[in-house]
Amino acid sequence: MSAGTLDKNTTIDLRKKHVGPSCKIFFSHDPIKIVRAKGQYMYDEKGQRYLDCINNVAHVGHCHPDVVKAGAQQMEQLNTNSRFLHDNLVLYAQKLQATLPSKLSVCYFVNSGSEANDLALRLAWQYTGHKDIITLENAYHGHVSSLIDISPYKFHQLSDAEHNPSVHVAPSPDVYRGKYRADHPDPATAYADEVKNIIEKVDKKGGKIAAFIAESLQSCGGQVIPPVGYFQQVAKHVREAGGVFIADEVQVGFGRVGSHFWAFQLQGDDFVPDIVTMGKPIGNGHPMSCVVTTTEVAEAFMSTGMEYFNTFGGNPVSCAIGLAVLDVIVKDDLQGNAVRVGRYLVSQLEKQKEKHSLIGDIRGCGLFVGVELVRDRVKLTPAAAEAQEVIYKLKEQHILLSADGPHRNVLKFKPPMCFSAEDVDEVVQKIDHILTEGRRLRPEQSTRSSTHQTRQTRQDMKPPVRKHI
Amino acid sequence: MSAGTLDKNTTIDLRKKHVGPSCKIFFSHDPIKIVRAKGQYMYDEKGQRYLDCINNVAHVGHCHPDVVKAGAQQMEQLNTNSRFLHDNLVLYAQKLQATLPSKLSVCYFVNSGSEANDLALRLAWQYTGHKDIITLENAYHGHVSSLIDISPYKFHQLSDAEHNPSVHVAPSPDVYRGKYRADHPDPATAYADEVKNIIEKVDKKGGKIAAFIAESLQSCGGQVIPPVGYFQQVAKHVREAGGVFIADEVQVGFGRVGSHFWAFQLQGDDFVPDIVTMGKPIGNGHPMSCVVTTTEVAEAFMSTGMEYFNTFGGNPVSCAIGLAVLDVIVKDDLQGNAVRVGRYLVSQLEKQKEKHSLIGDIRGCGLFVGVELVRDRVKLTPAAAEAQEVIYKLKEQHILLSADGPHRNVLKFKPPMCFSAEDVDEVVQKIDHILTEGRRLRPEQSTRSSTHQTRQTRQDMKPPVRKHI
Structure with missing residues (x-):
């Protein structure tokens, strides 16, 4: 078999030619080619590691x-x-x-x-x-x-x-x-x-x-x-x-x-x-x-x-x-791990909520956690574009997270069940940084009570990641 | 894991308890427990070999x-x-x-x-x-x-x-x-x-x-x-x-x-x-x-x-x-094999047709062959009970074949594609023997022009094998 030997553009071209166009890919403007995975980590063709916060299918860890x-x-x-x-x-x-x-x-x-x-x-x-x-x-x-x-x-x-x-x-x-x-x-x-x-x-x-x-x-x-x-x-x-x-x-x-x-x-x-x-x-x-x-x-x-x-x-x-x-x-006591790491994840996210008004709600049980982003904590105006921005910036930093819900403004954590406290620290720190940076660039957002429509996602972020893995 | 260690009756009892009763088993009065398979052969828990004429899913041979x-x-x-x-x-x-x-x-x-x-x-x-x-x-x-x-x-x-x-x-x-x-x-x-x-x-x-x-x-x-x-x-x-x-x-x-x-x-x-x-x-x-x-x-x-x-x-x-x-x-040139062995299978079955009037039609391409059993070659009275008898007697002789079609009177060959001429000889000889024996026991059947309803299958053959693997 010659699997695993194509350059990325060839893979993309062949996919366009032979795979149904309704079958969407993550980050379609710059998709990720994953060639191996272990536990809660996935690796691209260059050996770059990604922290996987979303693959609930790889339940007990990739390739256990x-x-x-x-x-x-x-x-x-x-x-x-x-x-x-x-x-x-x-x-x-x-x-x-x-x-x-x-x-x-x-x-x-x-x-x-x-x-x-x-x-x-x-x-x-x-x-x-x-x-x-x-x-x-x-x-x-x-x-x-x-x-x-x-x-x-x-x-x-x-x-x-x-x-x-x-x-x-x-x-x-x-x-x-x-x-x-x-x-x-x-x-x-x-x-x-x-x-x-x-x-x-x-x-x-x-x-x-x-x-x-x-x-x-x-x-x-x-x-x-x-x-x-x-x-x-x-x-x-x-x-x-x-x-x-x-x-x-x-x-x-x-x-x-x-x-x-x-x-x-x-x-x-x-x-x-x-x-x-x-x-x-x-x-x-x-x-x-x-x-x-x-x-x-x-x-x-x-x-x-x-x-x-x-x-x-x-x-x-x-x-x-x-x-x-x-x-x-x-x-591997994965239920115990889900309790412990899930609780730690929620506690760390709660600290972010105190810091960033964009975080409207944190809810979850074990390693199933949602973070709902809103532009206004009273009117609950969905912060869909901001959620997309978080997802895309995390991806640039090699962390896989997704946003879903009817307004696509809920960050979804559902990682492999071997997810660790260190992984929590890594992803939460990066979210903190992205939200802090976003507030610096758009200072009006963190305080205003927005009533206007959810902004369109930026052109390079389209189509929004609509997923249900 | 403790898989593969239960005695057959325990397997049967657990299946009755925990598997949907609509999920039928082959030969329900005496089902087969298969523990391994290779090519066109399957083996039960006692090491008995079965010739597989039906598993079209194990296309290139079991466990290739x-x-x-x-x-x-x-x-x-x-x-x-x-x-x-x-x-x-x-x-x-x-x-x-x-x-x-x-x-x-x-x-x-x-x-x-x-x-x-x-x-x-x-x-x-x-x-x-x-x-x-x-x-x-x-x-x-x-x-x-x-x-x-x-x-x-x-x-x-x-x-x-x-x-x-x-x-x-x-x-x-x-x-x-x-x-x-x-x-x-x-x-x-x-x-x-x-x-x-x-x-x-x-x-x-x-x-x-x-x-x-x-x-x-x-x-x-x-x-x-x-x-x-x-x-x-x-x-x-x-x-x-x-x-x-x-x-x-x-x-x-x-x-x-x-x-x-x-x-x-x-x-x-x-x-x-x-x-x-x-x-x-x-x-x-x-x-x-x-x-x-x-x-x-x-x-x-x-x-x-x-x-x-x-x-x-x-x-x-x-x-x-x-x-x-x-x-x-x-x-493995499996298409070539399907042509050659399929042609040989049909030719050997045609000889049986000359010998046994119960065989009404032989049709197929490659390793997809049907043998329709009828009690009367003019009226085409379906020989469903006889088809079941062939299937059950072959099973006793460790050959897996099935019968299907609206009247359940068509013997279906669709074996793994590595099926050989020797396998053809084995199954056709045994069918010949079963049909010869059946004619000896029910001499009237081979000549009469039956117009009455298809006989019920014998009690011990029920339920008829209705399958679509």
């Missing part, structure tokens, strides 16, 4: 030797479909189940978060016999057609005629910028009542709710942490209407929140979803994914007599890799 | 060392998403493109045939602005919800109310059992005219055709080889209506047909689809897949401004594996 070894050894032995018995499949299902409430006991192995969420919808439709889906504002659940339908993050770009009339959008439970904020006496109930209202409206029009789906913490939607108790109340309303609760853990599961293995567990032990979908970190980059549900839902799905077969899903290599990832999370 | 090495080496170096530049991605896209007509130049890398076919529909909908899809009788295109909608192989199990009204089913171009047979003067035109009629009916009802989709050779549908010229005529009708032609090569691509790299090329050089989807064999078992289309379709898809991002699609490990598979196909 235990994961690589498990995959390579199994590839040598056998890689076939799940129509044959194999121990890796059942041992992995058993081990994964052990991280969940006992009621969630039946697994379906698939290849991607998109396949998982689509299957979750199929399970919900079949189990309930209903059709309507409630999703959250700014949600992103995947790229297959059924999921574009339930992803306002995507479908807001389409015309009204293209919206699926069976999909209903509830307000994002965002207590910083949303409809009910931190000063509300009971935002959990207020947001859950919005879902209840939708159910009632759908009912009046003759619809029936099949499912409510939400990420346990909204990621692309702007690192939103729903108020505790919200999911319990939503689940109550949805189940009373005959629907199920689907928790999408594709971005936030596998211990990222530190204190718990699954982010939905932050809501309390009294909350158990009917269906959980997982993906990205599950195989540390290997294409695999899973849906877990109850025996009741699984049996209803079987009752049609329609077989479910997924060619690659649950193959021995994927399961060997999945098992290794679960082992490494424990062995 | 070049593929394993390419995957393992890249896993050690880097595995990240396609938002960073990487040579593997562009070199692979370039090499894949070189196997296709030059017009098909833009690739989208995804994780499964289902993701590929769903994306193909999205491309077609966006490019044409139309909604209606024409699919073939007995077609199977994948397991995500949009594809169940276009897969009569699956949706015939659903109630009428669940059928998507924008999906229209054309007759399968099956010249053995279909509407127009080998004795028809021009079955290609006759079948294409059926598609034309559907387009006219849809048009009258105010619908608009977005795409016609078909496997280049129907696989689950019963190893159907469409008459030459059919695709050209269908494409003409569909394009005149503003739609596109999607060729699904997920099961049959990558040189399986021997004479050509892609099965659609069997129709002649004057036929070029607008979109080609590929999967299964592409990574020899690694979860990966691809959609290739024209610059016109790709640009229309981009024009919405909606990014297409696939977390795992086109990652450096998948592309390294994809490159290795392409190299091995050439290096």
Whole structure:
């Protein structure tokens, strides 16, 4: 193979020629060519190191030797479909189940978060016999057609005629910028009542709710942490209407929140979803994914007599890799690290907030942290261009961070789980420097109460980094 | 890891407990536990060898060392998403493109045939602005919800109310059992005219055709080889209506047909689809897949401004594996082998046809061969129970074969491409023995012109093996 030998411009030219133009690249005016990675560091073709604050897929660290070894050894032995018995499949299902409430006991192995969420919808439709889906504002659940339908993050770009009339959008439970904020006496109930209202409206029009789906913490939607108790109340309303609760853990599961293995567990032990979908970190980059549900839902799905077969899903290599990832999370105490380093990251960012008025909000759990930039702390005017500037200047200094949310003004931290206190110091110091420098160049910004529209990003920063890795 | 150490009953029990019951296993009354595989052979936990006549996914042979090495080496170096530049991605896209007509130049890398076919529909909908899809009788295109909608192989199990009204089913171009047979003067035109009629009916009802989709050779549908010229005529009708032609090569691509790299090329050089989807064999078992289309379709898809991002699609490990598979196909002359061994297989089966009246038809190209069993060569009464008996008796003799098609009476050969003449001798001899024995036990069957219903499969053979690997 001649891989790894092209000069960068040739790589760019070939990509333009042969890769779909809808497939965007980071920093398109000056993209990065990464040739190797280890832990939380990536290296370009010149050997330059980048600190990776964003690759939540490389969960236990890029190229973790235990994961690589498990995959390579199994590839040598056998890689076939799940129509044959194999121990890796059942041992992995058993081990994964052990991280969940006992009621969630039946697994379906698939290849991607998109396949998982689509299957979750199929399970919900079949189990309930209903059709309507409630999703959250700014949600992103995947790229297959059924999921574009339930992803306002995507479908807001389409015309009204293209919206699926069976999909209903509830307000994002965002207590910083949303409809009910931190000063509300009971935002959990207020947001859950919005879902209840939708159910009632759908009912009046003759619809029936099949499912409510939400990420346990909204990621692309702007690192939103729903108020505790919200999911319990939503689940109550949805189940009373005959629907199920689907928790999408594709971005936030596998211990990222530190204190718990699954982010939905932050809501309390009294909350158990009917269906959980997982993906990205599950195989540390290997294409695999899973849906877990109850025996009741699984049996209803079987009752049609329609077989479910997924060619690659649950193959021995994927399961060997999945098992290794679960082992490494424990062995390397990555949940403990997420608690400690996440807490340190938030504390260091809080100091920056005291210093820079551009920082409006810091929120997160473990190594899932959002920093919302605003031009005015009262009016919450989104500082999208400034967020882009931070991202681009960090990139020049070899740190990878991204901005997301509906206004693209939320800096998103979701690094490999081996991220260290030293890494926190490095990135926070550089953010401090960039914000200080920015204030020096645009002194009016730090104090004014801007009411005008978010400025366009600078020409050389376009297109804005819109991402959901 | 404790993988590979459970006794078989424990594996079975854990599978029942933790794996979705809709996920069927081969030979469910006595499933096979496979622990390793090499080339065209699989081995169970006792070291018993099985000859594999069915795993088209293990395309260049199970655990091919070049593929394993390419995957393992890249896993050690880097595995990240396609938002960073990487040579593997562009070199692979370039090499894949070189196997296709030059017009098909833009690739989208995804994780499964289902993701590929769903994306193909999205491309077609966006490019044409139309909604209606024409699919073939007995077609199977994948397991995500949009594809169940276009897969009569699956949706015939659903109630009428669940059928998507924008999906229209054309007759399968099956010249053995279909509407127009080998004795028809021009079955290609006759079948294409059926598609034309559907387009006219849809048009009258105010619908608009977005795409016609078909496997280049129907696989689950019963190893159907469409008459030459059919695709050209269908494409003409569909394009005149503003739609596109999607060729699904997920099961049959990558040189399986021997004479050509892609099965659609069997129709002649004057036929070029607008979109080609590929999967299964592409990574020899690694979860990966691809959609290739024209610059016109790709640009229309981009024009919405909606990014297409696939977390795992086109990652450096998948592309390294994809490159290795392409190299091995050439290096090991697997297309040449498919021509030679496929021809020998058909010739040996033809001799069996002379001997056993149960064999109604033998059809295929390269190492994609179907043997249709019938109780009556004039009435074509499907011999489904007999097909199951062959499959089960072969399994007892450690040969893996399957039966499919709408009547489950077509024996499907689609082995790893390293299948040898000796392997042909082994399986054909055993089929001969089984059919001879069956005739001895049921002498009336070989001569009678049965008009009664296909007999139920024997109790111990249930459920019938319904598969589409």
